[in-house]
Each structure stands twice: as C-alpha cells, then as structure tokens.
Amino acid sequence: MIAEFYVPGASFLHQWDARAKLLFLPLVLAAFFVPSTPLVLLLLTATIAAVIAIALGPSQLVPPLKTLWPVLVLITVLTPPFHPEGAALLRIGGVTLLTHGGLTTTLTLLARFLGITYGFFAVVRAMSLDDLVLGLRWFGLPYGACLVVTITLRTIPALALTWHAVRDAHRLRAGGSARGRPPIVKTYVPVLTSVMIEAVKGIPVLAMALESRGFGRRNPRTSFSGLKAGSRLFVDAMGLAAAAAALLWPLVVRW
Amino acid sequence: MTHHDPLLAVQQLSFRYPSATGAGTQAATGPGARRLVLDDLSFSVRAASTSVILGRADAGKTTLARIIAGLVPRFTGGGIAGEVRLLGSPTRSVPPYDLVQSVGLVAQDSEEQLFTTRCDTEVAFALESLGMDRAVMRHRVTQGLERVGLAGFAGRNPATLSGGEKKRLLVACLLAVQPQLWILDEALGELDFEWKVRILELASETAGATLLMESRWSSLVESRGTSFHLLDEGRIRAGPRGSADTELLLALDEAGIRPSLRAAPPRVQVAGALQVRGVRFRFPGEQGFGLAVDHLDLGFGEVCALVGRNGSGKSTLARILCGLLRPQVGSIGFGRAASGQAADGGEASPADLGARIGYLFQNPDHQIFLPTVREELALGLRASRVSRAEVERRVSQAAELFDLADLDAPPALLSYGARRRLQAATYFLLERDLLILDEIDSGLSYGEISRLVDRLASRVPGLVLITHDLALARSACHRVLVMEHGRIVRDSPAPAFDPGAADGSVAASGAGGARDPGPAGASGTVSREGSS
Numbered sequence: 001m002i003a004e005f006y007v008p009g010a011s012f013l014h015q016w017d018a019r020a021k022l023l024f025l026p027l028v029l030a031a032f033f034v035p036s037t038p039l040v041l042l043l044l045t046a047t048i049a050a051v052i053a054i055a056l057g058p059s060q061l062v063p064p065l066k067t068l069w070p071v072l073v074l075i076t077v078l079t080p081p082f083h084p085e086g087a088a089l090l091r092i093g094g095v096t097l098l099t100h101g102g103l104t105t106t107l108t109l110l111a112r113f114l115g116i117t118y119g120f121f122a123v124v125r126a127m128s129l130d131d132l133v134l135g136l137r138w139f140g141l142p143y144g145a146c147l148v149v150t151i152t153l154r155t156i157p158a159l160a161l162t163w164h165a166v167r168d169a170h171r172l173r174a175g176g177s178a179r180g181r182p183p184i185v186k187t188y189v190p191v192l193t194s195v196m197i198e199a200v201k202g203i204p205v206l207a208m209a210l211e212s213r214g215f216g217r218r219n220p221r222t223s224f225s226g227l228k229a230g231s232r233l234f235v236d237a238m239g240l241a242a243a244a245a246a247l248l249w250p251l252v253v254r255w
Numbered sequence: 256m257t258h259h260d261p262l263l264a265v266q267q268l269s270f271r272y273p274s275a276t277g278a279g280t281q282a283a284t285g286p287g288a289r290r291l292v293l294d295d296l297s298f299s300v301r302a303a304s305t306s307v308i309l310g311r312a313d314a315g316k317t318t319l320a321r322i323i324a325g326l327v328p329r330f331t332g333g334g335i336a337g338e339v340r341l342l343g344s345p346t347r348s349v350p351p352y353d354l355v356q357s358v359g360l361v362a363q364d365s366e367e368q369l370f371t372t373r374c375d376t377e378v379a380f381a382l383e384s385l386g387m388d389r390a391v392m393r394h395r396v397t398q399g400l401e402r403v404g405l406a407g408f409a410g411r412n413p414a415t416l417s418g419g420e421k422k423r424l425l426v427a428c429l430l431a432v433q434p435q436l437w438i439l440d441e442a443l444g445e446l447d448f449e450w451k452v453r454i455l456e457l458a459s460e461t462a463g464a465t466l467l468m469e470s471r472w473s474s475l476v477e478s479r480g481t482s483f484h485l486l487d488e489g490r491i492r493a494g495p496r497g498s499a500d501t502e503l504l505l506a507l508d509e510a511g512i513r514p515s516l517r518a519a520p521p522r523v524q525v526a527g528a529l530q531v532r533g534v535r536f537r538f539p540g541e542q543g544f545g546l547a548v549d550h551l552d553l554g555f556g557e558v559c560a561l562v563g564r565n566g567s568g569k570s571t572l573a574r575i576l577c578g579l580l581r582p583q584v585g586s587i588g589f590g591r592a593a594s595g596q597a598a599d600g601g602e603a604s605p606a607d608l609g610a611r612i613g614y615l616f617q618n619p620d621h622q623i624f625l626p627t628v629r630e631e632l633a634l635g636l637r638a639s640r641v642s643r644a645e646v647e648r649r650v651s652q653a654a655e656l657f658d659l660a661d662l663d664a665p666p667a668l669l670s671y672g673a674r675r676r677l678q679a680a681t682y683f684l685l686e687r688d689l690l691i692l693d694e695i696d697s698g699l700s701y702g703e704i705s706r707l708v709d710r711l712a713s714r715v716p717g718l719v720l721i722t723h724d725l726a727l728a729r730s731a732c733h734r735v736l737v738m739e740h741g742r743i744v745r746d747s748p749a750p751a752f753d754p755g756a757a758d759g760s761v762a763a764s765g766a767g768g769a770r771d772p773g774p775a776g777a778s779g780t781v782s783r784e785g786s787s
Contacts, residue, residue, distance in 0.1 A: 006372065008410070128372070128373075129371075129372050130372075130373065130376055151370070154370070154372060158414075161414075162621070165616070165621040165622075166621065166624055168579050169616065169621060169622040169624070170634075171579075171609060172577060172579070172609050172613065172614055173634055173635040173681060173682075173685065174634075174635065193624070193625070193626070194624030194625065195624075197624055197626070197667055198620065198624060198667075201620075201667050204330045204331070205367045206370060207330055208321070208326045208330050208351070208367070209367060209368045209369075209370050210370065211325075211326070211329075211350065211351040211352045212324055212325075212326060212351045212352075212354075212355070212360060212368075213352075213355065213380045213381040213384060213428070214352045214355040214380070214381045214383075214384025214385055215352060215380075215384055216350060216351075216352040217352045217353065217355075217384050217385070217386075219385070219386045220386050221383050221384060221386060222382075222383050222386050222387055222388065222389060222392070223383060223389070224375070224376055224379035224382065224383055224389065224392050224393070224396070225376070226389070
C-alpha cells in the first residue's frame with residue numbers, strides 16, 4: 001500500500017503553482033553549491049526553515065531532523081579531523097581538535113545538507129503528487145517518467161509503514177521486550193531484510209496494477225485534473241523571482 | 256462474437272508456475288511448486304449471468320482470475336496451454352492494458368491494486384489511460400464513488416480507508432470503466448452484509464457478466480440463477496450447477512466450502528483471563544473514532560468471536576490487547592476469569608502483554624517475512640532460548656501439522672492458504688495464553704478455518720476470532736462479542752447468539768456478516784445475554 005509525503009493545506013506554499021515549485025528546486029540545489037561563506041549558507045537554510053515554519057507549522061521542521069540527525073552528527077564529528085588547515089580553535093593536551101578550516105567546512109556541509117533537505121521537504125510537503133505529475137508534464141517530461149517519480153515518492157512512506165508492521169510482528173513473536181533489548185544488529189537486520197523482501201515482492205504487483213488500469217496503451221493519455229487556469233503569469237513571475245533570489249543572493253552577499 | 260457465443264470461454268487451460276519466481280501471491284514453490292496449478296480447465300460464462308468459482312485457498316482461483324485478466328503469465332512467467340476467449344477473441348497475446356474495457360478485476364488483496372493518493376484519481380486512472388474527455392471522467396468518477404458510498408471520499412488517501420472501503424473503491428473503478436466482465440476475487444470477504452448485497456446488485460446492473468471467486472459458500476448469490484463450479488486442485492470437480500444441485504452440494508460439503516454444523520473446540524477450564532477495565536483510546540489527531548471498553552474478561556480457555564462492521568474498532572482493540580497500542584485511559588491486566596474485579600496482577604505492561612498475548616495480523620504478509628519457512632517458524636523459539644535441537648524438533652512438528660512440507664521454501668512465494676497456515680504455525684509454536692486471529696478466515700474455506708482453529712486451540716485454548724462471518728462465529732466459538740463504533744455492544748454465549756436480535760446489532764446472512772446496529776448503547780455499555 002502506498003502512502004505519501006504531501007500534507008493538504010491552504011498555505012501560501014500550497015497556493016504556489018506546481019511549476020514554480022519545480023523550477024525553484026534545482027535553483028535551491030544550485031544555490032547551495034555556489035561558492036559562498038558558511039554564514040550565507042546557514043542564512044539560506046534558516047530562510048527555508050522559516051518558510052516551512054510559517055507555511056506548514058513549526059512542528060514540520062522536526063521530521064527531517066529526526067531522519068537526518070545521525071548523518072548530521074557524523075558530519076560534525078568526522079569532518080574537522082580531515083580539515084586541519086587554518087588557525088587552531090580547540091586544542092586539548094597538545095592535540096588540535098578543531099581548526100578554522102575544519103569549522104568552516106563542517107558548517108558548510110551541515111548547511112548544505114540541511115538546506116537542500118528542507119528545500120525539497122518544503123516543496124514535496126506542499127505539492128500533491130497529481131500536481132507534481134501535471135507540473136512535470138508541463139515541462140515536457142513523458143508520462144512514464146513522471147509516474148516513476150511519483151511512484152518513488154509514494155513508495156518511501158509505504159516502506160516506512162511496512163517497517164513498522166514488520167517491527168511490530170517481530171516484537172510480538174519475540175515476546176515483547178520482556179527478555180531485554182537485543183543488540184541493535186539482531187533487531188534491525190531481520191526487520192530490514194523483511195522490508196526489502198516486501199519491497200521486491202511489490203514490484204510485479206505494482207506493474208500488474210498499473211497495466212490492468214490501462215498504463216501502457218498507445219493512445220494519448222488525458223488528465224483528470226489540471227493546473228489552475230490563468231496561472232501562467234504567476235508561474236513565470238514567481239519562478240524567475242525565485243531563481244534570481246536563490247542564485248544571486250549567495251553570490252552578491254559574500255561576507 | 257455471435258449472439259450465442261459466451262462472454263468468456265476457457266478451453267483446456269493448463270498452467271504451471273516456474274520453480275522460483277512468482278508475483279508474490281501464488282504457489283511458485285513448496286509442495287505444489289512444479290505441479291499444474293490449473294489442469295485442463297474448461298468452462299464458460301454467458302452474457303448477463305453470474306458464475307461462481309468455489310474452491311479452497313490453494314485451488315488456483317487467483318491464478319485463473321489473473322490469467323483471464325491477462326496478468327499471468329505476463330508478470331510471473333510459467334507454462335501455459337489452452338485458450339481463454341473473451342468476447343469471442345483469444346486473449347493470450349493481448350496485454351492487460353488493452354483488455355481494460357473487456358475485463359475488470361477486484362483482487363483479493365485490495366492493497367495490491369491501489370497506487371494513487373486520492374480516491375478520485377484512483378478511479379480516474381484507467382479513464383485517463385483510455386484517453387477519455389475530462390468532463391466525462393468527472394461524471395463517471397463522481398457517480399462511481401457515489402454508488403459505492405464513497406461520495407465524500409474523493410480527496411481521501413486510499414491508504415487511510417478500511418478494508419471494506421478499499422474493496423468498494425476498487426468496485427468504483429470498475430463502475431467508472433464499465434468493463435464487460437467483472438471478476439471479483441474474494442471481494443466479498445471484508446465487506447459488511449449490506450455492502451455484499453449492494454456490490455452484487457451493482458455487478459448485475461452494470462457488468463456484462465460477473466465471475467466470483469470464493470472460498471466459501473455464500474447464500475447471497477444462491478437465488479440469482481447463478482451457476483456454480485467447484486475448483487479443486489486446478490480442475491473443475493463439479494459444475495456448472497445450480498445452487499440446488501445435490502451432487503454439487505455434497506462436493507462442496509466434502510471440500511469444506513459450505514458451513515458445517517461443527518462443535519466449537521472444547522472449552523478448557525483455565526482460571527486465567529485477560530481483563531480490560533475502563534479503556535479509552537483515540538489515534539493522535541483522530542476526531543471521529545474513539546475506542547471505549549469499560550469491562551471485558553477474555554478467558555484463557557474459551558474461543559471467542561469478535562464481530563462488527565468495518566471500522567468498528569476490532570483491530571484497534573486487538574492491537575491494544577497485545578500491547579502494540581497503549582490506551583490513553585484504563586488498564587489491561589491478567590486475572591481470574593469473570594472475576595469482575597480489577598486485574599489480580601495489576602496493570603500489565605505492553606511487554607508483558609506481548610509475551611502472553613499473540614496476534615495474527617489481518618494481512619499475513621505483514622507477519623511472515625523471513626527467507627525460508629524454517630527460519631519463520633524458528634524465529635520466536637530462538638527468542639525464547641530453546642536449544643537448537645529442540646527448535647528443530649518443534650519446527651518439524653509444526654510444519655507437519657500445518658501442511659508445510661517444504662521447510663526451505665520462501666514464504667513470500669507460497670500460496671495464500673499456505674501463508675495463512677504458516678502464520679498460524681508460527682504462533683502455534685509459541686507459548687501464549689491467548690491468540691487473537693484477525694480475520695484469518697478471509698480467503699479460506701470453512702474446512703480450512705476449522706482445521707486451523709482446532710490445531711491452534713489444541714495448543715492455545717484461548718482464542719479470539721475476529722470475523723465478519725456469523726455462521727463461523729456461531730459454529731466455531733463459545734462466545735460472541737459485537738463491536739460497534741469502538742464499543743462492545745453485545746456479549747453472549749455463541750449458542751444463544753441471535754444475529755437478528757431486538758437491538759439489531761447484527762444481521763445474519765448465510766455467509767455471515769455484521770450489520771449496522773443502529774444507535775449504539777451508552778459509552779462502553781455491554782448487553783449481556785446469559786453467562787459465557
């Protein structure tokens with residue numbers, strides 16, 4: 001069964017045309033890789049976070065963090081030793097733990113990782129998959145390719161549901177946690193294996209479902225829903241504004 | 256196609272799955288791996304008629320349905336011989352997407368067929384594929400959803416629907432496309448009584464012909480001039496026959512397809528009971544549904560049926576009882592049966608509940624997931640620190656008892672019936688005081704359910720059987736509980752259980768089905784009928 005990332009709502013992020021959001025995404029990605037200072041990148045990340053908090057609610061800032069925190073911790077711990085350049089900022093017992101170069105690189109990586117994630121999260125959370133397909137098709141992507149994108153986006157939450165179901169099943173068969181918590185490998189490996197088996201099983205089943213509803217026919221495909229009429233101007237304006245803001249700001253503001 | 260041609264003609268059809276592949280739900284491995292799943296099968300379906308293929312879980316019904324719909328062997332591989340003619344034309348070389356207007360299938364597992372995130376786009380998907388005009392699509396989608404009682408569900412994510420609602424959504428897809436032949440593969444199992452009736456009415460009004468695949472006899476289709484076939488090990492053993500045909504009825508009885516007057520497993524005198532006191536539960540963010548059970552004792556020596564409409568809270572209660580969900584208010588503990596007192600041992604923790612209460616999920620695929628049957632059976636035993644030799648001995652014993660001949664077979668590729676048996680066998684091996692079987696009867700014949708219940712009851716005398724089948728509830732259980740709107744509204748001994756009783760909590764059908772009781776009693780109030 002397939003769930004989704006999208007959360008229905010009426011915020012300005014929801015109102016924003018799907019095509020403009022799609023245009024915005026690669027620009028956000030590019031902006032984080034334009035040579036800049038960590039401060040600028042952190043400000044960019046904070047701006048996107050503020051947009052999420054205002055449009056979707058502050059609680060929506062938490063799910064990406066819950067997923068990303070192990071990676072963020074790893075970046076924080078492992079980056080400084082590999083970047084010993086610059087003045088020493090933290091030294092214990094003659095060993096330099098943090099330099100200016102290490103701090104700069106760590107902050108840059110953290111800002112990029114979090115900012116890009118928040119950027120995609122903001123768009124995916126406020127854009128229904130139907131709008132995504134319509135937007136992608138408007139940009140000329142073939143329907144089959146659009147479907148791959150949407151199915152992928154639907155499958156990730158579905159795998160999360162499967163993970164919970166399998167974990168519950170394991171827990172019940174192992175007699176709850178009454179006999180103590182088993183090592184993490186023993187807990188997660190069987191569940192992960194089971195989820196992967198479920199995912200692989202789902203491939204032909206999904207193909208059956210699609211073809212039995214006519215996917216693959218040669219005739220032109222029509223669309224049940226459409227993008228909002230008269231939004232072309234809005235798309236252009238917002239898309240260009242977003243592009244200008246996202247791309248030029250880090251280049252112009254270099255401090 | 257001439258006027259006299261049948262709408263569907265299956266001629267000398269044989270099929271065999273390859274040895275190690277499959278679509279995930281059919282017997283590709285195990286004892287029947289290399290045997291013919293369908294063996295020289297011939298039958299036809301006339302226009303404007305209803306035909307029912309009856310058969311046990313492993314009889315080959317789903318494979319047959321998928322072959323007719325063009326999905327097998329296209330997605331599974333396998334050897335096929337014979338011919339399927341739909342509307343006079345052979346379908347072997349026609350891809351499924353070109354059969355959309357000829358045949359529509361509602362699969363046994365509705366989750367397999369739902370892949371969009373809104374009900375209206377789910378219904379519209381096939382119409383888009385057909386290149387239909389948007390205005391026509393809107394009309395058909397709206398009408399389809401309305402006719403299956405999902406008018407207000409257009410924007411809902413199908414993932415959030417109940418099992419019965421998902422089935423109705425798939426029927427709405429057929430109503431929108433209007434294929435000539437409707438194939439309903441165990442589509443009635445998860446539906447309430449009134450929706451079973453309504454779906455059959457919609458099929459007879461809309462479809463050119465209807466083909467039902469059922470593992471149990473249903474009186475709902477008895478009087479509709481229906482022709483019945485008994486499919487047994489890939490062959491038509493009896494049929495086409497009318498519902499009054501003695502030979503057919505005898506064959507159905509022998510195959511365990513019709514309900515039999517069997518006795519419930521003997522009640523075992525066990526003092527222990529699971530005690531529920533003042534439990535209240537509501538899912539986070541949920542405004543409508545709330546579970547409220549004031550007082551409930553489930554004895555460890557009795558077989559109890561839990562019945563009620565889709566969405567009445569049966570599965571939620573089951574998940575609370577086994578510790579997977581924690582109620583916001585109230586307690587669950589272990590005590591003496593029918594003591595009427597607070598739980599003797601106080602409130603049990605979720606871990607304690609998980610260790611003593613077993614729960615067989617509604618969908619076996621959410622519960623069996625390891626690479627082999629052997630590992631699946633051994634999982635729980637290993638957690639309980641039984642010696643390796645003892646694990647092996649018990650695994651072999653359970654495999655024999657539950658007809659799981661190939662211990663090295665991948666469970667994912669077993670047939671539906673075998674997966675159900677495996678699911679039951681895993682809990683047979685564990686030492687639990689009470690087992691909750693959540694709609695485990697779905698897709699199984701009466702004979703298969705009886706065998707499963709008897710085998711489980713021989714090891715775990717305390718069973719709770721969640722079902723929509725009242726005939727089964729009456730015949731296989733000691734006690735019947737009726738749930739409605741998150742509350743237990745009736746609690747009566749099975750022999751005294753009257754489905755059509757004054758409060759109308761449940762209505763009987765030959766095949767069983769819980770029905771709307773009208774206004775529920777006061778919060779958590781239970782109507783008791785004699786002692787249980």
